[in-house]
Amino acid sequence: MRLTHLILALSLSAPMAMAVPIDDGEIFDALTQGKTIYFRSEGELYGAEQYLPDNRVIWSFMDGECSEGRWFARAGRICFVYEHDPLNQQCWIFDQGASGLRAQFDAPDGQGRVLEQMGVSDTPLTCGTPWTGV
Numbered sequence: 001m002r003l004t005h006l007i008l009a010l011s012l013s014a015p016m017a018m019a020v021p022i023d024d025g026e027i028f029d030a031l032t033q034g035k036t037i038y039f040r041s042e043g044e045l046y047g048a049e050q051y052l053p054d055n056r057v058i059w060s061f062m063d064g065e066c067s068e069g070r071w072f073a074r075a076g077r078i079c080f081v082y083e084h085d086p087l088n089q090q091c092w093i094f095d096q097g098a099s100g101l102r103a104q105f106d107a108p109d110g111q112g113r114v115l116e117q118m119g120v121s122d123t124p125l126t127c128g129t130p131w132t133g134v
Contacts, residue, residue, distance in 0.1 A: 019095035019102060025073030028094065029055070037101060038119040046115055050125045058125055066127035077106055 022028050032051035039046045050058040051071075059082065060066045069082035077091040092103040092115075100120065105112025 019097040022094040022096055023076035028078050036121045036123060036125055037117055039115040040118040041113055041115050048125060060125050064128040066125055
């Protein structure tokens, strides 16, 4: 009986300590829509993404330029395509832990960049002119 209680207690507390995978578009949308999420990489601000209705996003490296795009769920990943580079699909493996969202780029060698949430806001990104390619 004590073992049963211990197993139950550990199973109930485990999700709080572990990251929960986000591999479903509806869950991702519920966690992100209407928010601007700031991400860090290796302890430094990397950029921010504003999540809009209809799976639309705006990304910025916080340099005043923004890139509009769309996201979609595919094969357990959340993938993004941006208007400035529509042939380059970027897929990420997302999870949520105690400190927020974490995303690892789905690189072929498994060594993709890791982004961690460092802040969240309801305020839209401030963008200069839209990204214009050459």
